[in-house]
Amino acid sequence: MQRSYSQKGYPYDNACIESFHSLIKREWLNRVSIQDYYQSYSFVFEYIETF
Incomplete structure (x- = not known):
């Protein structure tokens, strides 16, 4: 695993967990x-x- 430090409003970092939810x-x-x-x-x- 790698921690993400992307910019605000970039939805692709949370795409997997949002899909699971x-x-x-x-x-x-x-x-x-x-x-x-x-x-x-x-x-x-x-x-x-x-x-």
Whole structure:
């Protein structure tokens, strides 16, 4: 890994993590009703482990 020091407004450094966030929201988190932090944590952990 390498730390990025790009200029403000340059979106390509965060493209991978932004893509991951959109996938997890679309495929997992928007399908269930989340009650608390621990439930959301377990959903995200399960999604990452089964991905």
